[in-house]
Amino acid sequence: MKKIAACVVTYNRKVKLMRCLDSLRKQTAEGLDIIVIDNASTDGTEQELKTLISSGAIKYFNTGKNLGGAGGFYTAIKYAAPKYEYIWIMDDDTYPESDALKELLNAVKLLNDDFGFLSSVVKWRDGSFCKMNRPWLGEDFYEHILAIENGLIPVVEGSFVSMFVKSDTVKKKGLPIPEFFIWGDDAEYSMRLADLGGYLVPKSRVLHDMEENDSIDVTTTDYRRVTRYRYYLRNRIYIAKEHHDFKKVIKYHLSCGKQILRVLLHAKDHRLLRMVTILRGFFESLFFNPQIEYLDK
Incomplete structure (x- = not known):
C-alpha cells in the first residue's frame, strides 16, 4: 500500500487546477501521489493535463458527468482508500504552502496516528482567514491537552479545502455522501469522524482562491449561481x-x-x-x- 494520495476535485477551472497541482508537486514531504477527479469539465481540462498524465506525474479520472464536489470527493476517496494509507483532500482552487503536508505529517506523528481528521489553516488571497473554511472548535479541551501543548487545536468540523484522513478511518466510518452534490458534504463527513479526534494544524497552511471572502448569502449572491x-x-x-x-x-x-x-x-x-x-x-x-x-x- 502506498503512503499518501492528494485527491483534487475539479470542474471547469483548469487555470486554478494547474496552480493547485504545481503547489502539490512542490511539497517538501515525500511519498505523495496526486489524483485528479474531473467532474466532466468542458473547458479543456483533460487536454491541459495531457503532459502530466502521460508522464505519470498525476493520475486522472473523468467522472463522465458533473457529480458536484460531494460526488467528486466520494469518487476520489472510494478509489484512494484501498490503495493508500492517507488521503489529503482538496478543491482545485486550493494552493498548499510547500511545507503544508510536512506539517500534517508532523501532527500525525505527534498524535501517534490516533486521529479522525486533520485540517489546515485556510487563508484567502489577501492573507486574511477564509470565512467559509473556519473549523468549529471542540469543547472538551482537557482530553486534548498534549495536542494543545504542541500547537494543535481540537475541532469538531472541518473543510475539504485541505482535510487529511486515514484510509483505516474511511473503512470504519464510510464514504462522504455523494447526494449532497455541493455544500455541507465536508461538514457532515468531518463531524462523522470527529469522535476519533479532529484537529486544526496551524502550521499547515493553504490559500483558497475564492472570488470573494464571504459566507453564502442567497440575498446577495449572483443570480446565475x-x-x-x-x-x-x-x-x-x-x-x-x-x-x-x-x-x-x-x-x-x-x-x-x-x-x-x-x-x-x-x-x-x-x-x-x-x-x-x-x-x-x-x-x-x-x-x-x-x-x-x-x-x-
Whole structure:
C-alpha cells in the first residue's frame, strides 16, 4: 500500500487546477501521489493535463458527468482508500504552502496516528482567514491537552479545502455522501469522524482562491449561481437531523421565512428566483435521507 494520495476535485477551472497541482508537486514531504477527479469539465481540462498524465506525474479520472464536489470527493476517496494509507483532500482552487503536508505529517506523528481528521489553516488571497473554511472548535479541551501543548487545536468540523484522513478511518466510518452534490458534504463527513479526534494544524497552511471572502448569502449572491443555495439549506437541515440537534433544525426552518423576507426587502434582482430556491431547499429537506456507503459493501 502506498503512503499518501492528494485527491483534487475539479470542474471547469483548469487555470486554478494547474496552480493547485504545481503547489502539490512542490511539497517538501515525500511519498505523495496526486489524483485528479474531473467532474466532466468542458473547458479543456483533460487536454491541459495531457503532459502530466502521460508522464505519470498525476493520475486522472473523468467522472463522465458533473457529480458536484460531494460526488467528486466520494469518487476520489472510494478509489484512494484501498490503495493508500492517507488521503489529503482538496478543491482545485486550493494552493498548499510547500511545507503544508510536512506539517500534517508532523501532527500525525505527534498524535501517534490516533486521529479522525486533520485540517489546515485556510487563508484567502489577501492573507486574511477564509470565512467559509473556519473549523468549529471542540469543547472538551482537557482530553486534548498534549495536542494543545504542541500547537494543535481540537475541532469538531472541518473543510475539504485541505482535510487529511486515514484510509483505516474511511473503512470504519464510510464514504462522504455523494447526494449532497455541493455544500455541507465536508461538514457532515468531518463531524462523522470527529469522535476519533479532529484537529486544526496551524502550521499547515493553504490559500483558497475564492472570488470573494464571504459566507453564502442567497440575498446577495449572483443570480446565475443562486439556485445552488437549495443544497446548502437542505444539507444543513439533514446534518442537524442526523445529529439530533432539533433546536438547530427548528432554527433552519424558521430561517427560511426570515430569508424570504430579507430577499423581499433587500435583494436587488431576481427576487422570485431567490425565494423559490429557499422554498425548494426547505421542501427537499423534508424527504432527503441519503444512506452512508461503506467500502466493504
